[in-house]
Amino acid sequence: MKHFVQLSQIPRSPDYDYCVIGGGPAGLIAAHELSRRGETLLLEAGAASPESSYSELRAATTDSVLVSDHGVHPANPWTLRGPGGGMERYAGILVRYRAQDFDRSAAFAHASADPRWPIGYEDLRPYYDEVERRFGIARTTGLDPTEPPSCAPLLPPHPPSARAELINEAFDELGIGHFPTPLGVNSRPFDRRPACTRCGPCNETLCRTGAKASVLPLVLGSGSEHRLRLAHAVTAEALRVDPSGRVSAVECLDTVRGRHATIRARHFVIAAGALNSCALLLRSTSRLHPHGLANGNDQVGRGIQFKLTGYADVRAPASAQLRESPTLFSTTATTDFYHRLPGGGCGGFLYEASASDRPDTIRLHFVVSETPMAENSVAPAPSSADGPNVVIRHRTHRSDLRRLRSLRSIAVDTLARIGRGVRAQEEFNATGMAHLAGGCRAGTDPRTSVVGPEGRLHQCDNVYVADSAYFPYAAAANPTMTVIANALRISRQLAQHS
Secondary structure, three states, X not given: OOOOEOHHHOOOOXXXXXXXXXXXXXXXXXXXXXXXXXXXXXXXXXXXOOOOXXXXXXXXXXXXXXXXXXXXXXXXXXXXXXOOHHHHOOOOEOOOOOHHHHOOOOOOOOOOOOOOOOOOHHHHHHHHHHHHHHHOOEOOOOOOOOOOOOOOOOEOOOOOOHHHHHHHHHHHHHXXXXXXOOEOEOXXXXXXXXXXXXXXXXXXXXXXXXXXXXXXXXXXXXXXXOOEEEEOXXXXXXXXXXXXXXXXXXXXXXXXXXXXXXXXXXXXEEOOOHHHHHHHHHHOOOOOOOOOOOOOOOOOOEEEEEEEEEEEEEEOOHHHOOOOOOOOOOOXXXXXXXXXXXXXXXXXXXXXXXXXXXXXXXXXXXXXOOOOOOOOEEEEOOOOOOOOOEEEEOOOOHHHHHHHHHHXXXXXXXXXXXXXXXXXXXXOOOOOEEEEEEEOOEOOOOOOOOEOOOOEEOXXXXXXXXXXXXXXXXXXXXXXXXXXXXXXXXXXXXXXHO
C-alpha cells in the first residue's frame, strides 16, 4: 500500500496543523477532510498488509484482557488493525441509526450511564446523506417501518439470495415485514466502481473488484491536492500537555524501526477505536492530568458497550436445491422488532447472515444493543513487555440477556418454518466483542461525559474524539455508517473553526 509509509519516511514538519491517530474509517475520513484545510498527519498502528488473512489480522488485535463474571479471558475485539480498519473486510451492511436511537432514555431508565446523545438524527442527517452520495448504498425505501428520513436511494437493492427467499417466505407466514438489507456493495456501476459480480464470499474478505464501499480507496484516490501524510506501524503512546494546558505533541513508537518519535501539531483527533482511544487518554498523564488526559471526573473509559449477538441456523430442505455458495453476506432483514420486543424492552436487528463454508445452511443473525453502564470500563494494563495493553471490566445486564433471548426465539421460530433441527447460539463477550463503542462518551455535562457535542474534550480544547468511543449509546443497527458520518461532522466543524 504505497501511500502508507514508515514514520521515518515522512518529511519532518516542525508543526502539523492536524494529527489524526487511527487509520480506520473514522480516522481516514477525518484526515481526508482536515487535509483540505491544513497539513495533516495520520498515524496508524497496524502495518500496511492488505493481503494478510482475516484470522492473521484478528490475531494482531488480541491485545486486551476481559474481566467479567465468567473470569479472566484474553479478549478478541471484532476490529482489525491496519489501514482501513475493519471496513476493509466488513460485510458491507450500511444502515443509519434510527431517530429514536439518539434518545433511548425511556427504554434504558435502569442505565447507570446516560444513553442520550447530545445531538439528534437531524444533526447527523446531512452527513449520512453525504456518506451515501460518496459511496452509494444499494437499498430500497418504504418497506422498513423504522426507516429515518433520508436522500433517495442511489442504487437499487440487491435481489434476495436463494436462502433469503426461503427466509422471506417464513417471514411472510409469520406476518413479519422484511426488506433488502442495505449494502454498500454496488448493485450496478457507481462512481467509477463496478457492479458486484458475486465472485465469492463478501464477509471477512477483501473486495477484489472494488464494488464494496470503503473509505480507504476514497482517501488514497483523492490525489496530491490534499496536504495529507499517512504513516503505518506507528503506535501512539501518550499525548503531552504544554504549560498552557493544550496538547502540543504525541509521543509515538515506530514499531518497524523500534524508535520513539515526538510529533507536534496544533490539533489532535483521536480515532483509534473505542478501546485504544480510551487507553491513549488514560496513558497521557501529566501534572495537570494526573489520572489521564480529560479524566478529572473519572469518566474516561466508562460506559464501554458491545453488541449482544447470536446466530440461528437450519439445514435447507433437499427440495430447496441450494447449489451455489453464498456470496453477499446478507440480502434480507427485518426491523419489526427493532423498537420493542414482544416481551417488552428495546428490540434489535435481525438479518440473513450467510456462512460461506456451509452452502446448505440458512442462517439468521440476531443483534441487540447493550445497556450503557458506567461500571463497564476500560483501562490500560500494567506495563508488561509481553502482556496485554488494555484491561476491560464488563458485566452483561440481566435485562439485556432477556432481550437477546427474546430476539433469538423469533429467529428460531422463523427458521423452524423452513426446516427441522434449528440450532441457535449466543455469542458472549468472553470470545469476541462486536461493534465496541463508548468510553469517551459525548454529552453536555463534563461531570458525566468526556467530550462535548462537537467531539472536543471538555478538559482540553484542541483534542477531539471522532470514532465510536464518542457514542453514549450504541444502537442495535450496524454502526459503520454512523461512525463515518459523525467523524465527517466532527472534522468538518473542526476545519471550519480552526
